[in-house]
Amino acid sequence: MTPRSLLRRAAEAFRESGVPDPETDASWILASLCSRSPLSLRLDDTTELDDRILDEFRELSQRRIRREPLQYILGETPFCGFSFRTDPRALIPRPETEFLCEWAAELLARNAGASVLDLCCGSGCIGISLKLLRPDLSVTLSDISGDALSLARENAGVLNASVRFAQGDMFSPLSDFRFDLIVSNPPYIPSAQYDGLQRELMWEPKEALLGGNDGLDFYRVLARKAPEYLSPGGMLLMELGDREAEPVRCFMKESGFSGVEVRCDLHDLERMILGYYS
DSSP, X not given: OOHHHHHHHHHHHHHHTTOSSHHXXXXXXXXXXXXXXHHHHHHOOSOOOOHHHHHHHHHHHHHHHTTOOHHHHHTEEEETTEEEEOOTTSOOOOHHHHHHHXXXXXXXXXXXXXXXXXXSOTTOHHHHHHHHHOTTSEEEEEESOHHHHHHHHHHHHHHTOOOEEEESSTTTTOTTOOEEEEEEXXXXXXXXXXXXXXXXXXGSOGGGTBOSTTSOHHHHHHHHHGGGXXXXXXXXXXXXXXXXXXXXXXXXXXXXXXXXXXXXXXXSOXXXXXXXXX
């Protein structure tokens, strides 16, 4: 069977199971097995695929039909120009979070040797990317999940990023630290919305998704406790969920943050918030 024929059949099966982008996902799965570009495979109607690749492709395709995320099937995903290992121990790094990382790098552009905390670090994609982009930074990654931290350690090792790790609930393992920037992509989905989420999200760790009844539990703690862990003039930068900018802005102002600023993503959704603490 040729790549083009195989991908047509797989895409149809994916479509029937409700996979959002069946052609693209089928192409990426086959590309991971053939070490070829997805586009070249979609156009190839002459090469005969060997039985080993066909068997492996069918096995991986069944996982996608069950709506396991493509990134978990492939085992890696790109983020800020780097390739991160990806599996169910942590949330999948997402393109919108790259904007958060880019804003953090922008804020630190003139701050040589700054100390950074990636709180609720998950796979480590934010903190590790910042360290790779700015080797002079002192970066700490923290998460309550031992599974997530084990994945973050693997990513740091593979990417040769020299970062520190701390495990515990929010700021509990960080009593002796002060940071110039705390950056976080915390859980922010309201609990009542969980059952209505896309099926792929059910494969990701639930505790890394849900932010309490209104989705704001972690922001309340971050706004209230972050000042104790910030250096003078330090910054708190966070990713936001849908329609959460205004309440989070209020939390930050009530805690003494100034210069609070919100930025939107490419879809014009309020996605990130920044505040300074004197």
